[in-house]
Amino acid sequence: MSKILIVAEHLNGQLNASTAKCVTAAGKLSPEAIDILVLAADAAGIAAQAAQIAGVSRVLTVERAENAQSLSAVLAPQVAKAAAGYSHVFGPSTTFGKDLMPRVAALLGVPQVSDLMEVVDAQTFKRPVYAGNAIVTVSAPAGAIVATVRTASFPAAAEGGGASVEALSLDVALPTHTRFVELKAGKSDRPDLQTASRVVSGGRALGSADSFRIIYSLADKLGAGVGASRAAVDAGYVPNDMQVGQTGKIIAPELYIAIGISGAIQHLTGIKDAGTIVAINKDAEAPIFEIADFGLVGDLFTLVPELEAALG
Template structure:
């Protein structure tokens, strides 16, 4: 069986959780799993990848061209490494969605996007119609280029592996893009896609200032703050708060939806949460159809009371 190549996401020092979920998906395909760590000064991340259970080899491409994970040089590197691999996987995150379509185009194959399960080495399931239907897709391509919905797979153990780390040469930089600058938002709260608890607000929050109610609740629960597309489009919060089909896909242990009606595109991003709690004054809101617990109440009264009760 051909080897599997997994593109790692990392910050230079440690792997991001999405990589562990993608390795778990690769394990279900079967075959030897190789993890590509591309970056600048990323030896620590490569060493972390070598410890992941199920990984047999780590390829370390340490070059300034990969310092900012630009899609064009990364795609060129993966294509250069592609011979000998039957599957190339990446998380269905912003980075994976940016890089792998370019890889698929350069290899002249059809990408299989956002898989939910592995039915066989060439057969996968993926959501369509905003998750209202699940399609079973079979690929006849010699190389399967796949993005993985990380919330659909349990994370591979971060310890227990003893893979070798092998240095690989950088591929030629196409020179189609360059890094100019980055403005990073800093928060004491956990990352939205990795948080155990997510508290999200919708248009019912009425303004960005009112999101401090959710922030207080999230801080009590040690969680992250999210939002519906309606709240983001209204300018209440930044784009990186958005949960949904066109935002971030989350599956926390607890998801609290406050003032969110439950549009299909939002449900597609959070309906895999373990426990869903909805607070909305409209008892006919669609969110109650997927909620495990629902409270029909004025959020401006209910949320402060809930926050106060929590220790």
């Protein structure tokens, strides 16, 4: 019977939604238990949030001053130590998880499955390759497995759980060769792109950074996050942290509106798990229309203001 440990991702005392998505993925194995590991300097608030996720058996906390920042070199030895007795160790396929989980797998001497998007059985999983153009089935050898979960492929587990919270004491020496200097992060009043239920994205057809104001305006009307195609980012219209796609952020909002985006395969890979896709483009043959649920063919500078006006 599987027993799964999930490493919680958090920042500034808030649990990232990716953790609840990992719980959903873990649930596909019908495990004996799903435990969440919270590593922090002060874990109480984060642990309380994790305990509310349905399906979680226990929340294990490790409080150390060294855990004040999520440094993978510092966290990995602790995760590896805590993983004793677990059949699977999951982390999100985010910047946090991609940095941390390979170190954990190396310390444990076990295989890692990256970007897990579907669970077949306890040792077999599906994951995308070639920018999402193909899906491969991978089978890990018997024994413990470390995996990063492609969060766009799984909905967040519901709240309403009541897991117990237990402090964990780990006798593990931490490396000193890595130290925290500073964290620089963009600030926005809009919803976070990777967790927003609605996202409006603009492409190169906007023509300039100034023209992106109509994207921001529509997004504000919808209470949506704002994204962009790689072409728009490369053109300098918006910063690269707004890029959606295989080489940017892979997202799965309930509603995705693509404006002036032709639909290169790398972009489509990043949005294929969206609930409803709406495309606005003057080219009726644009690839984006092949996957769009609703499409508007015409001048975006005319259609977008009309759409915003219709929203009231």
